[in-house]
Amino acid sequence: MTSFWTLFAKELLRFVKVGVQTVAAPVLTALLYLVIFGQVLEGRVQVFDGVRYSAFLVPGLVMMSVLQNSFANSSSSLIQSKITGNIVFILLAPISYLEFFWAYVAASVARGLTVGAGVLALTAGFVELRLEAPLWAAAFALLGAALAGALGLLAGIVSEKIDQLAAFQNFVILPLTMLSGVFYSIHSLPGLWRGLSHANPFFYMIDGFRYGFFGAADVAPGVSLAVVCAAFAAVACLCLLLLKSGYRLRT
Amino acid sequence: MGADAVADYRRARRMLGVVPQELVFDPFFTVRETLRIQSGYFGIRGNDAWIDEVMAHLDLSGKADVNMRALSGGMKRRVLIAQALVHKPPVIVLDEPTAGVDVELRQGLWQFVRRLNRDGHTIVLTTHYLEEAELHCSRIAMLKAGRVVALDSTRNLLASFAGSRTTVRVMARDGAQHVLQIDGYGELDRELVRLRGQGVEIADIEIERPDLEQVFLRLTS
Numbered sequence: 001m002t003s004f005w006t007l008f009a010k011e012l013l014r015f016v017k018v019g020v021q022t023v024a025a026p027v028l029t030a031l032l033y034l035v036i037f038g039q040v041l042e043g044r045v046q047v048f049d050g051v052r053y054s055a056f057l058v059p060g061l062v063m064m065s066v067l068q069n070s071f072a073n074s075s076s077s078l079i080q081s082k083i084t085g086n087i088v089f090i091l092l093a094p095i096s097y098l099e100f101f102w103a104y105v106a107a108s109v110a111r112g113l114t115v116g117a118g119v120l121a122l123t124a125g126f127v128e129l130r131l132e133a134p135l136w137a138a139a140f141a142l143l144g145a146a147l148a149g150a151l152g153l154l155a156g157i158v159s160e161k162i163d164q165l166a167a168f169q170n171f172v173i174l175p176l177t178m179l180s181g182v183f184y185s186i187h188s189l190p191g192l193w194r195g196l197s198h199a200n201p202f203f204y205m206i207d208g209f210r211y212g213f214f215g216a217a218d219v220a221p222g223v224s225l226a227v228v229c230a231a232f233a234a235v236a237c238l239c240l241l242l243l244k245s246g247y248r249l250r251t
Numbered sequence: 252m253g254a255d256a257v258a259d260y261r262r263a264r265r266m267l268g269v270v271p272q273e274l275v276f277d278p279f280f281t282v283r284e285t286l287r288i289q290s291g292y293f294g295i296r297g298n299d300a301w302i303d304e305v306m307a308h309l310d311l312s313g314k315a316d317v318n319m320r321a322l323s324g325g326m327k328r329r330v331l332i333a334q335a336l337v338h339k340p341p342v343i344v345l346d347e348p349t350a351g352v353d354v355e356l357r358q359g360l361w362q363f364v365r366r367l368n369r370d371g372h373t374i375v376l377t378t379h380y381l382e383e384a385e386l387h388c389s390r391i392a393m394l395k396a397g398r399v400v401a402l403d404s405t406r407n408l409l410a411s412f413a414g415s416r417t418t419v420r421v422m423a424r425d426g427a428q429h430v431l432q433i434d435g436y437g438e439l440d441r442e443l444v445r446l447r448g449q450g451v452e453i454a455d456i457e458i459e460r461p462d463l464e465q466v467f468l469r470l471t472s
Contacts (some may be wrong), residue, residue, distance in 0.1 A: 002292055004289065004290070006288055006290075009288075010291075014277075014279045018279075084277075085271070085275035086277045089275075089277075089288075090292065092264060093292035094262060094292070
């Protein structure tokens with residue numbers, strides 16, 4: 001277990017050392033979204049009954065920050081290690097592929113939750129929030145961060161260059177998070193787009209997380225949790241298969 | 252060494268300390284952090300006493316808390332060696348450790364490696380410099396295009412491939428040069444007596460020993 005804890009601690013230390021860039025910057029970005037969209041759209045967009053738009057927006061922004069930063073942590077760490085070559089220290093050490101996977105994912109979860117907590121703590125000063133079902137919120141935050149961290153690991157394994165990873169981030173992760181209902185309730189969308197939103201796993205994470213705050217959601221939280229669990233299991237299995245085979249790490 | 256590299260990879264990897272050829276490092280950490288992390292990867296906690304000792308031997312103590320990014324190339328190479336030693340592996344693999352390394356570090360490096368060897372570590376050295384191999388290694392494998400073309404003790408390689416005749420150059424005081432071909436050193440004395448009998452005053456003698464480069468060229472030509 002020492003190998004796992006060391007790799008996990010190394011990954012933690014890595015983002016903590018550049019905390020301004022890895023934690024403070026994304027918190028500021030989320031605050032800017034809140035200030036701008038909250039100001040412009042307050043009172044113009046109909047969301048849940050009795051919920052102000054800015055209050056509706058906050059959990060979405062928190063979860064978006066969690067997802068994007070969890071993804072960024074594992075993916076950027078792995079691709080940097082591959083490109084600079086220091087991945088060799090991990091590959092030559094007696095570390096199993098399971099330890100490798102969980103250390104990267106756990107550190108990603110830690111970064112995602114740190115940023116999410118930062119956004120929540122700062123926005124709570126501006127917006128009045130209820131927390132109806134905190135356990136649901138915690139479950140979605142944790143699982144969402146783990147899914148995004150595993151996706152980041154997958155992208156880091158498959159990518160051989162920074163621009164391949166950036167393409168994955170910009171053309172897959174960013175659209176999926178932005179179109180997941182962070183800024184709107186999918187009930188306000190036309191039928192086709194509402195249907196398409198149901199195919200986006202990120203939608204279920206945001207919707208389920210929001211349920212924890214308002215006790216209201218577009219989809220029943222149990223269904224959302226099942227979808228997120230299934231998505232995590234699928235991505236984790238794929239990651240573990242690739243790590244076990246050494247694909248693009250040892251080959 | 253009795254450990255399957257796939258089925259029993261943990262034990263197999265613990266037996267090896269590898270110093271990679273490229274100067275790879277993690278720019279987020281200091282020298283001490285790097286060595287602590289490396290120890291942890293091998294399942295070792297609280298390794299500071301040994302880390303301090305290794306750093307002292309490699310002249311790294313003064314750089315313990317310096318970020319890896321701020322080190323010179325030679326210093327980074329030393330950290331790589333220290334990393335390979337944190338778990339005290341019985342076998343140390345040095346992959347071209349002297350490529351692009353200055354004279355002072357090279358001397359220090361060989362001194363330290365000899366010490367490790369005396370302490371019982373087996374050293375596997377890969378190098379393009381055949382004089383290095385000849386000087387430091389007791390057993391040599393030569394590879395060409397990924398295939399082993401020779402594997403024997405250094406002495407046997409030199410003896411069996413370089414031919415039995417030794418060339419001796421004798422420089423006379425008058426500037427003349429005499430080249431002798433002898434079959435063994437016993438013949439040398441006879442030949443020198445013969446030269447002196449001819450009135451040659453000997454100023455210098457140079458014995459051309461066969462070297463590994465000749466062996467390699469003969470093997471691969």
